Each structure stands twice: as structure tokens, then as C-alpha cells.
Amino acid sequence: MNAAIGDMLREAALLMVVGMGVVFLFLVLLIAVMQINARLFAPSIQNTQHAAMPAINSGVNDEKLVAVISAAVHQYRKDISND
Amino acid sequence: MNAAIGDMLREAALLMVVGMGVVFLFLVLLIAVMQINARLFAPSIQNTQHAAMPAINSGVNDEKLVAVISAAVHQYRKDISND
Amino acid sequence: MNAAIGDMLREAALLMVVGMGVVFLFLVLLIAVMQINARLFAPSIQNTQHAAMPAINSGVNDEKLVAVISAAVHQYRKDISND
Amino acid sequence: MEKLTILWQSTALANFQLGQLVMMGLGLLLLYLAIVRQFEPLLLLPIGFGAILTNIPLAGFSDAGGMLHYIYMVGIDTGVFPLLIFMGVGALTDFGALIANPKMLLLGAAAQFGIFATLLGAIALNMVPGLEYDLKQASAIAIIGGADGPTAIFLASKLAPDLLGAIAVAAYSYMALVPIIQPPIMKALTTEKERQIEMAQLREVSSKEKILFPLLVLILTIFFLPTATPLVGMFCLGNLMRESGVVERLSKTAQNELINIVTIFLGLAVGSKMSADKFLKAETLGILVLGAVAFAIGTAAGVLMAKLMSRLSGGKINPLIGAAGVSAVPMAARVVNKVGLESNPHNFLLMHAMGPNVAGVLGSAVAAGVLLALVG
């Protein structure tokens, strides 16, 4: 029995080494592929800023819109609690 | 044949008695269990009132809100039909 | 082989004639059935006009409503861009 | 020419048997009831359509390899479809009214008398020449009195699959006819004064009680009636998903898409059991008669039990609510409400009738368990 367990332990250890090796190799390969992908298709910085600008603006507008609506609702609630 | 039907009728009558008995026993048992459940976990009266109060208030507010909006819409429709 | 193809060609030609015939017959039959269906259940012209009138009116109203809202939003945007 | 002969041979016109035409007419009648009369359309529309499809000569919808055959084998022969419907119904059911007033369970119990009296009646019908029901078939027919579609389909698929079509059609049809069947019985067995009784408002129920309820029902069923656990278990799973509040997305799916998909298939598969050779028999007529009797007896038993409880409670219970004990959720509860309003325009019994109504679902699932244990 002991001998059998020894064999299995050796095999398990081997599995550990090979398994971790494959996992790392595979994911390192994927890193390389993704870096190529990024070089080809990542948005350039100018594009990014260009795309981001209107979003920020509209964000500002939205905040103002929210503020306007909040004030109106606030006023409405005040009216109600006064009568 | 007649004898066979007689046997089956007797069996069916027995099924009726046993069946209704089991159904009643089972559901009476369930009543008992539910009463224990209620004694342990039913909401106390104070909790109930506490929980119910804001709901009632908000209901009132909602009604007012609806009234305000209705009036506005009414006015809008009137404006339209006048031009 | 050539003979076999000849047989198959003849069969395919027959299929073409019979197939198109059945398709036409079937759909012509369906036309007849639908015309009966229409005679029995098609909406009469008066019903149609009656039903269509309010829809048109409400369409006009909706357009006005849209115009009113658009103007308000426009004003709001103008306010924002001025401050 | 030969092609045309083959085509003609392949038309239904050359192959129709009278029975098939009659069954198609019946299928159209079900569609009419579903669409124009709005009788339980969710089930009767697909059932009616399935009945038409299964009776088309040569199309083989219900033969080996046919679509309806596959659907039946996968969903009904295995019992999976009615159980999934039950899970969905559990997720749709609010037991609040019953938890607030557990005594209502007695009404759900009494109304099951319709089932067992009909079982006796079905056996008695064996004395009519040409009718022959064995105990299994009689039990499957009797469950129509449970006024619960999936329970009836589940039991029939286990005890008498050949009668499944007729039993399911009878069950759903009479459920739709509750507003016609019940009121005369309710009025005959109650006095005007009883019908005017207003009931005290129900207490609030905590979410803990609601979460524990399906578990307690399940545990009792496990201990005392394991044969009822498929039905009760799936019902309780659905209800637990609903009330636990932690699996909202599963609960919503069980209540909507899943139950809808299964309903389409269940209806078609039930319809596929309405082939002429299995449906056009004296037995089917007997099933329709027995089903109506079962509903009537169940209603009467529920009302009488409620009358007794009303007396014992010193007039705090309106006996009309007993009629809701047959289940037929929520139709029976609405009928109670309507009949109550006729006698007393300020008397809203709907919430009070929901207790016996959902109790009736449990009651007939328990009755089905008893029948499976003793007859199955």
C-alpha cells in the first residue's frame, strides 16, 4: 500500500509541475497575443480624448439637469408639508 | 361481475373514509404547526403600526402628486383645444 | 449512367410541373377562402372611419405635445450654455 | 399521373376517418372556448390546437418520431412538465391570507370530499353497461374534483395515461366554468343572513412566517405522505424562491418564461392525447359527468364545513368562503367575492377567500398523494 501511495504521490507531484507549467505557458502565450492585439487595435490617445470629451460634457449637463429637477421636487415637497 | 363491482365499491368507500381522514389529519397537523410558527414569528402589533405609518403618509403624498400632475395636464389640454 | 440521369431528369421535370401546380392550386384556394373571410368579417367603411378619427386627432395632439416639450428642452439647453 | 395519385393518397381528404373529423371539431370548439369565451385560454388554446394536430391523418404528430410524441414522452410521461408548472404556481402564490388564518385549511380539506365521493361514483358507474373504470382510472378521474390542472395531469399520467386528454380537458373546462357551477350551490346551502356576514380584517404576516411556511409544509409531507412530495415539493420550492427574497431572478424566471414555455408544451402534449380512438368512447362522457359532479360535491362540502365553522365561531365566518376550498385559483375566490357582494355591497370577501383557495391546492395535492400511495 505504502509503495502504491508513493507512486501516486510521485505522479501527483509530476502533475503539479506539468500542470502549473502548462497553465503559465498558456497564459503567457495569451499575454503575448493580447499585446499584439492591443498594438493593432487599442484606441490611440487622441481618439480616446476625442471620444471622452462629449461624454464629460454631457455628464456636466446631466448633473445640472438633476440639480434642477431636485430643486423642483424639493419645492414641491415643501409646498405639500406647508399645507 | 356484480360481485366484482361490489368488491370495488367497498374498496372505494374505504378509500373515501381513509382518504378524507388523511387529508383532514394532515391539514389539522399543519394548522397546529402554523400556529406555533405564528406564536414564534408573527409581527407584534406595535411593530405593525410602526411599519404601516410611513406607508400611509406616502400614499397621501402620492395622491397629491397625482392631483398636481392631473391639473397640469388638464390645463395643457385646455390650452390645446382653445387654439 | 446517362440513362439513369435521363430518368431522374424526367422525374425532376414532372416534380416541377406537379409541385408548381400544387403550390398554385393551394394558394389560389387560400385566396378564395380569404375572400369569403373578408366578405364576412372585414370592417365596414363606416366602422373604419369611426375608428380612425380619434387616432388622427390624438396624433395631432401628440405632435403639439412634442413641440411643447421640445421648446422647453431647447430653452433649458440654451440656459445652460449661457452660464 | 402517378405523381398525382401519390399526392391524392397523401391528402387527408382521401384518408379521413369520421372520428378524426369529430375530434378536430372538438379541438376547434376548445379554441372557440379559449379565444371567444376566454375559458382558461393559457391551457385550452394549446390543448385545442394539439387536439387538431394529433388527429391529422398521415401527419403522424403523435406517432414515434412525431413532434407531439417527443414532447409528451419528455414532459408528461416523465411527470416533469406538471411539476415545473407547480413550481411556477408556487412562485406565483402568496400564502399570506392562509398564514394569517390557518383554520382556513379545514375548508381546503373539506372540499376534497368532491374527489373521494367521485371516486366512489366512478366505480358505481361500472354498473352502467358499456362503462368500465378500474380503481386507478376512477382515482385519476376523481382528481378532477381537486380543481387543479397540474395535479390532475400529474396523477392521470401516473394512473391512467389513456384518459389523460379527457381528464385534463374536463379539469380546465370546469375550472373555467366555476362562475356558473358554484353560485347556485352556494346560494342553496346558505341563508341570506349568512351571506351578509362581514369578516374581521386579516392580521399582518411577517416575512419569516412566509419563508418558513413552505418548509414546514414540505417537512410534514415528507414525514407523513412522501408520495405527495413531488407535487408538494416543487410547489414549496417555487414558494420558497419567492418568499426568501434572495433568488429574485430565479423566482421571476419560474413565474414567467419557464412556466410559459412549459405551458405551451404541456398544452400541446395534453392535446396529443385526444386522438379519436382514445377519446370517442363512452368513458369520456362518464368523465365529463363525473367531473361536474366532483366540482359540485366539492363546492357543497366546502360550504357546509364553512357553515359549521361559522356556527362554532359565533358567526364570524361567512360560509360562502368554503366554496373557494376547491382551489381553481383565483377564479373560485373571485366567485365568492361576487356572490358575497350581491348580498351585502360592502362585503369584500376576496382576501378571506384566498386562504381556503390556496389551502385547496395543498388539499388536492395531499389527496393525490393518498391516491398514489393506496391505488398507484
Next chain:
Amino acid sequence: MEKLTILWQSTALANFQLGQLVMMGLGLLLLYLAIVRQFEPLLLLPIGFGAILTNIPLAGFSDAGGMLHYIYMVGIDTGVFPLLIFMGVGALTDFGALIANPKMLLLGAAAQFGIFATLLGAIALNMVPGLEYDLKQASAIAIIGGADGPTAIFLASKLAPDLLGAIAVAAYSYMALVPIIQPPIMKALTTEKERQIEMAQLREVSSKEKILFPLLVLILTIFFLPTATPLVGMFCLGNLMRESGVVERLSKTAQNELINIVTIFLGLAVGSKMSADKFLKAETLGILVLGAVAFAIGTAAGVLMAKLMSRLSGGKINPLIGAAGVSAVPMAARVVNKVGLESNPHNFLLMHAMGPNVAGVLGSAVAAGVLLALVG
């Protein structure tokens, strides 16, 4: 070391055959067409993905025990998936335009000439050395001319399962290519003046007509062409659920979740039939050629029939709408509208083209029924 050898042996690199690489490239091409060119992406994306998966060496997606094998056996071998898609399409289809103008059915009939002419052509191709189609295969290929995906898949799964992958890909690809294939044919067969014809507004249609329509279609099919009832029946069930208005929740589920789930699985299963050994054959090339021919002939036949009807009606019909008779809903109708606008900027033919468009769906289902009856 031994472990590494096993691992290497288990990599695809050590096991690839050229054909599998080619098929993966084809799968990627389908993904490209679906995603970048937006060619029928709902089907071509899962088909392309399935084609990639099924050609992975050692992964066994389409072997006994593999996922795609199970999906294929459950959904396509039984015919259930295309029938469910057809039910969903029925629930999505508004027959109003066709009911308002039933003569449009003639255009849906004429366009099926593409199917039967292609059947003849496929048999004729047997004279080319290396190509061999028997009558069943020729019929399955010809149905591509029906321009209807589920009909093509259903018929191919019955008559020529080995060709299913190629036939489905051809059918969906050409449906996506309708805006390129049809306009030159339409313009070649019509005069500028004909293309400028404006058509009278369609009459309103009552909801009764809409409810009865699927039932009348079903009854006719039952009587005269039972072999078409699986396709036509499920289509009519979906449409009846839609128009009856009483089973809203079933209709919505059939139009959305159910058709979506089935579409994912159907696409994958079709893709699983694109294994190198079955796809990389001279026959596949023949299928692609024949499919294009079928679309072209169907379009021409529809336009010519519309031209005839235009003359007979004294110029009240714009012959362009005949092209919509091939079905390819709603793409073909949109193409008609676009070509019409080019000749007359005030001429909106979309609604008028919807009639022949949905008629084409019925036409090809009927044609499939004829082929099943005579060849199947």
C-alpha cells in the same frame, strides 16, 4: 517526460488535418460575415462558432457524448428546433397586409418556381463528373430557393442530413445577400415606368379576420397537404397565439426567450454539421451555385408574375413587389421598397411588399410539403 508527450499528443497541433483547418477558417469567415457585415448574425454567429467547435481535433464536440451531438440529436434530428423557430416566427408575423390583399399569394406561389427549377438543375448537375445528387438531396438543396431558414433546415434534416450544414449556410447567406442578388434582376425585368407605379393604400383588417386566418390556413393544409402540417401547423399556432390576444404571455415568450434559446442551439447544431469530411466536397460547391441560381430564378419568377398581374389589373400593381415573394422576411420587402424609391421618391412600397413577403413563407412551406410527400 511521458506526461509532456501525452500533453503534446493531446494538443490539436499534433492532430490537425488540413480539412479541419480549412473548416475553422470557414467558421471564422462566417463570424466575420455575421459580426462585421451583419449578415443574418442571429444564425450565422452561432453556426460559425459551431463550425469551429466541431472541427477541433480530439475535442469530440459532435461525437457520441459531445455537447453538439446531444443538441443535434435532441433538436434537429427530431425536427423540433426548426418547428419551434417557425412557431416563434408565426408569433412575430403580422399577416395584415396579406389579408388586406389576398391576391398577393399568387406572387408567393410564383416565386417558388426557384425551388422546382433548381431541383431540375441539381439533377442536371449529375452530368458533371464528380457531382452526384439523388432526388432527396436535390430536393433538400432546391429548398434553398424558398429563402426561409427553418423550412430549409427542417426539410434537409428529413431528406439529406449530410448536406444540412451546407444547405443552411447557403440559405442564410443568400438571405443576407438579397440586397445584392435581387436589385439587378428586378431592374432587368421591369421598365422605369413600371417601377414608378404607386399602389392604393391597403384596406383595414379586422381582428376577427386576423384570428381566423391562421385557422383557415391550417384547415386547408390539413385537407390538402398533410405533409406540410408540421411546418404550417406550428407557424399557425404561433400566429394564433399572437392574434387571439388571450394568451399574451405565451405569445411574448414564443417571440422572445423561447425563439432566442432555440436559435442559439439551432445555430450551434447546424454548425456541428460542418465537419471537414462532410463539407469539403464538390457537392458543397454545387450547393452554393444552385442556391444562388434558386434565389435568382425565384426573384425573376416573382417579378414576372407581378408584371403579368400589373398588366391584367391595368397598372395598379408595381411589379417590383413580386421579388418579395421569395420570402427572406423582411429583407426582401425592404429591398423592394428601396428599389422603388430609386425610381419614384414618393413611392413607399414596404407595406405592399409585406403581403408577397409573408405569402412566400407559406409558399415555401407548401413546396416543402409537396417535396416531403413525393420524394420523402
Next chain:
Amino acid sequence: MEKLTILWQSTALANFQLGQLVMMGLGLLLLYLAIVRQFEPLLLLPIGFGAILTNIPLAGFSDAGGMLHYIYMVGIDTGVFPLLIFMGVGALTDFGALIANPKMLLLGAAAQFGIFATLLGAIALNMVPGLEYDLKQASAIAIIGGADGPTAIFLASKLAPDLLGAIAVAAYSYMALVPIIQPPIMKALTTEKERQIEMAQLREVSSKEKILFPLLVLILTIFFLPTATPLVGMFCLGNLMRESGVVERLSKTAQNELINIVTIFLGLAVGSKMSADKFLKAETLGILVLGAVAFAIGTAAGVLMAKLMSRLSGGKINPLIGAAGVSAVPMAARVVNKVGLESNPHNFLLMHAMGPNVAGVLGSAVAAGVLLALVG
């Protein structure tokens, strides 16, 4: 009397075995954890319910003909359910954070050390008398360290179906316990200063990159590890449907209704594997211990790798994010964020931890592929 005896014989009370009662208690415990403690309720609620149902004496839920038996055979024995869950998870996953910083994949790789170390540990446990795991069982147990439910269920169904119940319960329980298991390990292996490191904002990612990502992952897997293609393939299909933007309705269905339906069935089927005779064994205790060890080692390995990368990068990486490499999406990333905030209230690590988090899903799918290739 005889009827009553039959009834009594048919109650569970007369037939209970102690083990079944214990397992029901365990089922209730899982329900408690799911509902009150909100431990992965989407899975643990149906698993707990399934565990109760499967241990009811006489009810036969998991015997041939029982509902849970059918569900298990259809969905788990075939491997289809975990693969569909994986497709849904793919459709729910945004790989943006990983694509912006691909080096995070190293953390997802390192954390898989928990799997392989546990495999060694499971074999070593054979030295404890009464415990016996062969290599397949040890591998199935070890995958708990992958902290990914569907991967664990898929691998266990292939390598050690008898242990499936225990493995799935351990996997989901420990995923829910991540906020308790991980923080002490994370703090023990990092210095206060390291935990305060703020990371640079991630770059934007184009939609082209996001569309190509699942395809690139798929192609690599096909070439180098075909045994991982079922899991990785379905995951990539889901992600491609999401990112391609052309099949919105399929993507939404995969993310919602389809994954919900499958989750209900998957949970019940996993629960059905928790029968007393298979669960109440010393081996199960071993599985629970090994699972906890696996999570701990995986966390430690991830943190240490992140520490190394932090040093090499000159302190631009906060080593805490290594803990997210075990996957347990999105719980582990949230834990990272929380622990980070404790040391530096301005340090929001959530987005940075999402990279290793989704990398961990790929990592454990790859590890599962290795184990299937070498042990399966």
C-alpha cells in the same frame, strides 16, 4: 385496517434511516446559509432543496423514473448544464480590465497553484486510514481550488461523479466564504506599505479588442489544449455574443432566462447527488478540508506572485490584487477592494482586481483541461 397499514408503510416515518435525516438536516443548513447568510443563494438554495428531496424515503426523486434522476442525466451526466452556465457567465463578463492590462493573467495563473497543491495533498491523505482517493477523485477535489462552480461541476461529472455533491457544495460554500478566508492570508503576506499602493488608471479598450479577445482565447485553446475547449469554448461564445453587439437578443437571453432556468435545474441535480450513502463518508470530510486548503493556497500563491510583480515593476502593483486570481467572481475582487480601503481610504482597487479575477476563470478552465488530458 389494511389500508391504514399500507399508508403507514408508505410514510417516511416508518422508513427513515438515520443517514437520510442527517442529510435533510444538511439540506436545511444549506437553505439557512443561502437565505439568512446569503451564501451564493442562487446555487445553494436549489442545491439544499435538492438534497432534501433526494433523501426522502420512498419518494424516489433520484431513482430511475424520478424527476431529479431525469434532470441529472439530461443536464449533468451530459455536461450540458455547466457548459450553458459557462456560456451565460461569458455573456455576463466584461474582460475590459484584463485586456487593458494583460499581465494580470500571471496572477490568474499563479492562483491555480491551489489546485495542483491540493491534488498532491489529496493523494497524501491516502495515508490517513479510512480515506482513499484515486487520481481522478483527487483531481476532481483539487479543482475546488479553482473557485469556479461550473468548472468544478463539469470536471467532477467527468472524473468523479460520486463526489459531485460534496465537491459542488464545497466549491460554492468556500466561494461564499471568500470574505472570511482570504483577508487574513492577504494581510499576513503583505506589508502595510504594500497594501497602500495606488495603481495607475487603466487605459481604455476598443470594441475591436473586446470582440477579438474571446476568439483569440478560443484559438489558443484549440491549438494547445483541446480538452479545455468545451469550457473555454462556451465561455468564449457567450462573451462573443456579448461583445459583438449584433446578437443583442441572444446575449440577453443567455445572461438571463437561459442561465436562470439552467441554474434551477443544475442546483437541484447537484443536490440530488447528496444522498446519504454517497455523502456521509470520511471522504466528504476530507473534501471539505482539502477545499479550504485549496482556497488558502490559491490565495497565497496569487498574493505572492503579485508581490513579485510589484517588486519587479518598481512598486506599481498592489500585491493585494493577487488574491483575486482565484476567481470567485466578483466576490474576490470586492474583498481586495475592501482590504485595500482599510489601509488607504483613497485606494479603489476594484477595477484593478477585476483583471486577475476574470483571469482566474480562464486559469482554472485551463487547469481543468490539463487534468482532463492527463488524468481523464
